[in-house]
Amino acid sequence: MAGGAGATGGATPVAAAVAAAVGGTRVRFAPSPTGFLHVGSARAALYNWLYARHTGGIFVLRIEDTDTERNREEWVDGIISSLSWLGMEPDEGPFRQSARTDAYHRAIDTLWEAGALYACGCSRDEIDARTKSNATPGYDGFCRDRGLEREGRALRFKVPEDGTTVVHDLIRGDVVFTHEAIEDFVVVKSSGAPLFVLANVVDDIDMHITHVIRGEDLLPSTPKGLLIWSALEGDDATLPAFAHLPLLVNERRQKLSKRRDDVAVESYQERGYLAAAMRNYLTLLGWSDPQGREILTVEEMVAGFELSEVNHAPAFFDLKKLEWMNKEYLRAMSVDAFIEAARPWLAPDRAPWPPERFDEGVFRTMAPLVQERVGVLGEVPDMVDFLFLERPLVDEGSWEALSKDDSAPAVLDRALAIYRESEWSAETLHSATQALADDLGRKLNKVQAPIRVAVTGRRVGPPLFQSLEVLGREAVLERLGAARERLGGDRG
Ligand code: GLU
Secondary structure, three states, rough: OOOOHHOOOOHHHHHHHHHHHHOOOHEEOOOOOOOOHHHHEEEEEEHHHHHHHHOOEEEEEEEEEOOOOOOOOOHEEEHHHHHOOOOOOOOOOEEEEHHOOHHHHHHHHHHHHHHOOEEEEOHHHHHHHHOOOOOOOOOOOOOOOOOOOOOOOEEOOOOOOOOEEEEEEEOEEEEEEEHHHHHOOEEEEEOOOOOOOHHHHHHHOOOOEOOOOHHHHHHHHHHHHHHHHHHHHOOOOOOOOEEOOOOOOOOOOOOOOOOOOEEEEEHHHHHOOHHHHHHHHHHHHOOOOOOOOOOOOOHHHHHHHHHOOOOOOOEEEOOOHHHHHHHHHHHHHHHHHHHHHHHHOOOOOOOOOOOOHHOOHHHHHHHHHHHHOOOOOOHHHHHHHHHOOOOOOHHHHHHHHHHHHHOOOHHHHHHHHHHOOOOOOHHHHHHHHHHHHHHHOOHHHHHHHHHHHHHHOOOOOOOOOHHHHOOOOOHHHHHHHHHHHHHHHHHH
């Protein structure tokens, strides 16, 4: 064990190649179910999945649920359904660490018998009291040579005092950790519960993982994993290749945080981002297409993806770019596909109108216009609710704009008169309104604004004259009249 697994293990890529030749690439996504699937974790899952598809290998899903205090069953379901939404079904698993306790205890026995562990009887307070003024933080090795019985005690790994462990990382190159800076870390709690660092390695060994692809927050614990690995498997063990992915940061270059930023994949799904756009966007957070394309089909991503080309600099999670990409995907859909994709947002639990007032035919007529305008599917109801509500939902800002517009009363009065007589088609309504604008000496869009607010309740929406045509004369006249009345009242 002396020297550490990676110290002499300069052959990591070779080892991985050997493993690949024998059994093919095996990668894993190993989330701890302590929350929603984080966008950074989804990116890690995606890079594993892409690499598996690129190499014709196997993508394993492993739920790291050893921390019973922080894990919740609904998070497991949420993670699995977000992965499935993004199109990443595992080839094997989900395996659960909670079902593999026996394997961890066997590994602990092996390590104990090999003299790689020792029992520690120190309490947290005792350790803190002894080490608070030490230059190197961490456990001071107090119990290392005390020969304590293991029963009822935490077990610590004896980290070699000298030497280094080197993590050969496909993205970062060699990262050297001196053993001096690594404390004798705990692998089993005094309760007998194995810790993450041990379970993680035992699983990677048992599951024949060839490439460990994960966030760079796990890089500091990697030498510990490698020390365990070689203590279990010997110094010439076949090690996996490592690829630690760059952090995701927000526009202020801060690490994405649960409290500050929207980080749950589920919330993007809920807001109406398309899975294909989300997947495409996540793929570009650290990797770029050698041909410089930004919109890529899954096949193109799979064909082009290489771990060695992943950038190690933090990747900016740019919401504007994600929205732009989503819009591109929305516009590229057929109208029928758009209607199907929008359907969940038109359902009674999400839409603001009474279900019986929804008219599929009317929605179909408007759909191509809506499709061109929305950034996310969650914006669809706002674009069409005026068609299915008895009265439009007039938002405050829009009403304020209308009531501050001096020409609004005249525009509404004239529109009422003209629309009563006009032939009812978008085209004639357009030219009649243009004539009204000319008459008042105003630009068409200035005249459209109060009409739009009166009829749809909002300042933005689908093209006005098509909207009027679809809504019908009666409802339009009624809404213009109601707005005019409210305006009169406001002014009086
Ligand atoms: N379960 C760990 C986490 O969610 C990941 C472990 C790994 O990928 O090696 O942070």
